[in-house]
Amino acid sequence: MRVCIIGGTGFIGYNVTLESQKRGHTVTILGRHPPQPDHLFAPDVTIIQGDYLQMSDDALRDLLANQQAVIFAVRFDETGLHKIPAYDSFYRPHVLGCERIFRIAREQGAQRGVIIGSYFTYFNRIWPDLRLTQHHPYMRARQEQADVSLAAAAPSMDLMILEMPYIMGIVPGRVPQWASLIRYVNSSLPLWFTAGGTNMIAVSHVSEAIVGAIEKGKGGEWYTIGERNVTWATFLSDISRQLGRNKRVITIPTPIVRTIGWGLHGSYVVRRKERGLDPASYMRLQTRELFFDPEPSRRALGYGQGDLDQAIRDTVQASVPSQHK
Numbered sequence: 001m002r003v004c005i006i007g008g009t010g011f012i013g014y015n016v017t018l019e020s021q022k023r024g025h026t027v028t029i030l031g032r033h034p035p036q037p038d039h040l041f042a043p044d045v046t047i048i049q050g051d052y053l054q055m056s057d058d059a060l061r062d063l064l065a066n067q068q069a070v071i072f073a074v075r076f077d078e079t080g081l082h083k084i085p086a087y088d089s090f091y092r093p094h095v096l097g098c099e100r101i102f103r104i105a106r107e108q109g110a111q112r113g114v115i116i117g118s119y120f121t122y123f124n125r126i127w128p129d130l131r132l133t134q135h136h137p138y139m140r141a142r143q144e145q146a147d148v149s150l151a152a153a154a155p156s157m158d159l160m161i162l163e164m165p166y167i168m169g170i171v172p173g174r175v176p177q178w179a180s181l182i183r184y185v186n187s188s189l190p191l192w193f194t195a196g197g198t199n200m201i202a203v204s205h206v207s208e209a210i211v212g213a214i215e216k217g218k219g220g221e222w223y224t225i226g227e228r229n230v231t232w233a234t235f236l237s238d239i240s241r242q243l244g245r246n247k248r249v250i251t252i253p254t255p256i257v258r259t260i261g262w263g264l265h266g267s268y269v270v271r272r273k274e275r276g277l278d279p280a281s282y283m284r285l286q287t288r289e290l291f292f293d294p295e296p297s298r299r300a301l302g303y304g305q306g307d308l309d310q311a312i313r314d315t316v317q318a319s320v321p322s323q324h325k
Helices: 011-022 057-064 087-107 120-126 137-153 179-186 203-216 232-242 254-270 279-286 295-301 308-319
Strands: 002-006 026-031 046-049 069-072 081-083 112-118 158-164 166-168 191-193 197-202 222-224 228-231 249-251 273-275
Touching: 002 011, 011 026, 011 203, 057 087, 069 087, 069 203, 081 087, 087 112, 087 137, 112 120, 112 137, 112 203, 120 137, 120 158, 120 222, 137 158, 158 203, 166 203, 166 308, 179 232, 179 308, 191 232, 197 203, 197 232, 197 308, 203 295, 222 295, 228 232, 232 249, 232 308, 254 273, 254 279
Parallel strands: 002 026, 002 069, 026 046, 069 112, 112 158, 158 222, 166 197, 191 249
Antiparallel strands: 081 273, 197 228
16 A cells, blocks of 8 residues: 555654555655654655644645555654643644544545554543543543544544554664663662553554554554553563663552652642643552553454563663663
8 A cells, every 4th residue: 555654754653664665565754854864764765854733735635645544653742841731732733633634634535544542542441530531631632633533534534543552662773762761770779660560562563553454454443552561660670680780679659659749730830831641640540550451452453462572672772772882
């Protein structure tokens, strides 16, 4: 197929491009910045530099004309500090911009689409008592992104939502997004961290899941993508061993973690600021085990498993390269 990846120069976009080409698809990518390093992509990848939020409808029509599938791989950083209401910062890139992409893609004849979303929408469904979309602007935007885009794609375009957990892996020549945590583990400080855990997956299998969805996913479905459920203590202990530190993970009591979250929340209120993830409410998630069964999505989309340990090693090496010279 002819596949257009919005946000194709990013972490996931780069790896999806590789997987798409491996399977014989023709790839066009749109990115706000030129690829770094500049030799990142093969010569037969069409690279268009531009911001989908700034492009006119006509420019987007030209981009999406004759594309059979569209992958939306844009993620606006949820950790930044924004003016109240923070939701306004997420609405335009995630909701308004994404809806516009898939509306125009459908009008131009695209048949297949994927939104690379967050597993927070999964937990919003199974834990309604936590009212996640009410407390967290980022999660609200992710939920609304999916809802409005599915409506925009109907009835002629099969659009799927892929809910992603924590992803391990690298882009050659770039510092991984996990680098600050890995450097903390590598520091001389005691290794304090919260209780709880998450699901993790190697970016190679994320790419397989995304291209699998383009090839055989069912329109309107929400696929929760993952590989392994792991506690924070186990994850950080593994990183510490790889770094030769062999630190013991000291679990911060959950009441203290939640008190810290409320303190951060109060400091933001005083400054009239918000984060995409409200710390007071988020600590209720951070200290839980955000686990799920990935088998249904793996069977449906045909992605693999087993590369997570290597992906973690690659991430550690790219984050603290001096440890591995």
